[in-house]
Amino acid sequence: MHYRFVEAVSAEAVSLALGYAKVAPSDIEAALVLYRHELYPQACYFLQQGVEKSSKAFGLLIGTMKPEEARKEVSHDSLKSLVLHLPEVVDDVKKELADLLEWLGGNTHLAIFSQVGSFPTSRKYNPSWNR
């Protein structure tokens, strides 16, 4: 069994991603504390930092960001690159999820994943997905 998005990236990328991912929640918590003390610019700064760390970790995990890129000060261009490649990656995640869920439905002999049929595989959002 292979993780398409995890095994495709290096062990170094996964370790680095874990490092960023572990710090990001405390940045966001700090942002909320600063906000409650009406330190708004500082709160916005920590929110931005938390989002950036999570984005770096996410980019490393799905392979759209390389460890050397993540270690540098993330430029707007590399974030832009992450954003631009995201639809393709999300489409792949969705397809793989749909396959796994289909397996799970068959394995349990229950029609538990009736939503699989309506699983969104198009990049265009369709409000009927969740009906």
Next chain:
Amino acid sequence: MKWPPIDDGFRRTMWQATLNLDSQRPEVASMLSALERVDKVEPWVLRASLRALVLVPRVDPRLQRLMNLLHLYRASWRVTPLCGLTMWHEEATRYQTEYGGPSDYVSTKPLIVEFCTLAKYAEVLSNEVEKAASLAHATRAT
């Protein structure tokens, strides 16, 4: 949506537009509507996670794979809009720039008014990425 080259003019425009959550700007409107979409996708993802956890033994590698993908999927809906809304505020929140500075972040600005909502989305993003990273790391280690 195609983004123009990020030069100083665009940076200034986006800083102002995101501070004011100006939905007249197509980039801001697109990011705000993407965040609204998150809430519509969530119930499906959460139901899938719960059923998978209840019905499949935790040692099954396919469950680990499924959970990893679900965490990444949940995070993916939030990455773009949150990045797009916050990335312009790294500098002006700390020092005066040519387009603005810390004194612009006052309680009446829409970004500040909606701060807690954005922070909630960011909390979920960071938690999902952390879970995905931990799972990926553990899977590699075993």
